[in-house]
Amino acid sequence: AQSVTQPDIHITVSEGASLELRCNYSYGATPYLFWYVQSPGQGLQLLLKYFSGDTLVQGIKGFEAEFKRSQSSFNLRKPSVHWSDAAEYFCAVWAPRTYKYIFGTGTRLKVLA
Amino acid sequence: DAGVIQSPRHEVTEMGQEVTLRCKPISGHDYLFWYRQTMMRGLELLIYFNNNVPIDDSGMPEDRFSAKMPNASFSTLKIQPSEPRDSAVYFCASSLANAAYEQYFGPGTRLTVT
Numbered sequence: 001a002q003s004v005t006q007p008d009i010h011i012t013v014s015e016g017a018s019l020e021l022r023c024n025y026s027y028g029a030t031p032y033l034f035w036y037v038q039s040p041g042q043g044l045q046l047l048l049k050y051f052s053g054d055t056l057v058q059g060i061k062g063f064e065a066e067f068k069r070s071q072s073s074f075n076l077r078k079p080s081v082h083w084s085d086a087a088e089y090f091c092a093v094w095a096p097r098t099y100k101y102i103f104g105t106g107t108r109l110k111v112l113a
Numbered sequence: 114d115a116g117v118i119q120s121p122r123h124e125v126t127e128m129g130q131e132v133t134l135r136c137k138p139i140s141g142h143d144y145l146f147w148y149r150q151t152m153m154r155g156l157e158l159l160i161y162f163n164n165n166v167p168i169d170d171s172g173m174p175e176d177r178f179s180a181k182m183p184n185a186s187f188s189t190l191k192i193q194p195s196e197p198r199d200s201a202v203y204f205c206a207s208s209l210a211n212a213a214y215e216q217y218f219g220p221g222t223r224l225t226v227t
Contacts, residue, residue, distance in 0.1 A: 034214070041220070041221075042220055042221075043206070043220050044216075044218040049214070049215070094214040099213055100158050101156075101158065103156045104155075
């Protein structure tokens with residue numbers, strides 16, 4: 001079955017600390033992987049995407065993610081978190097045959113001053 | 114560009130009433146998607162359109178839900194009659210044909226049915 005798992009529902013980090021949000025997927029073919037961010041009261045915004053090639057991809061707002069096929073993972077990282085990064089983060093797989101996303105359940109990030 | 118526009122931002126209605134949610138996609142975009150977000154079920158795709166034509170409505174919960182896209186710049190999602198379990202945030206998103214996966218989301222409509 002196709003699925004995306006985000007094992008951490010909530011994560012709290014201090015401002016300036018590094019961040020890693022976990023994402024594991026189950027998908028039969030080569031996955032198209034995405035990270036979206038949802039700020040309070042807002043829609044989702046695309047942070048970054050991976051289709052092929054270099055397994056470390058850079059996104060907006062200083063985020064990066066690494067695709068590890070052997071671990072079926074696509075973890076999101078940021079070296080130094082800012083208070084404005086507090087939001088909910090969604091990992092997703094794009095299913096090109098059906099034109100649908102399979103979204104994870106999201107990880108809510110809290111940033112301490 | 115103003116981005117995807119949704120109205121209203123908040124809607125409170127009583128059970129049994131008709132509710133209409135509106136969406137204006139980004140100009141030039143070919144795809145329009147309607148999603149529903151709840152705590153219990155997360156983000157669910159309800160329906161999507163390509164060039165104003167509904168392509169997949171398998172996510173529409175039941176016959177009480179209907180969606181239309183009369184032209185390239187406007188879409189509606191209607192619930193009639195509404196029920197308390199329809200309370201959720203409804204998002205509209207649009208994208209280009211050659212990058213349907215790169216979706217631009219509107220701010221959402223928070224619907225509360227009492």
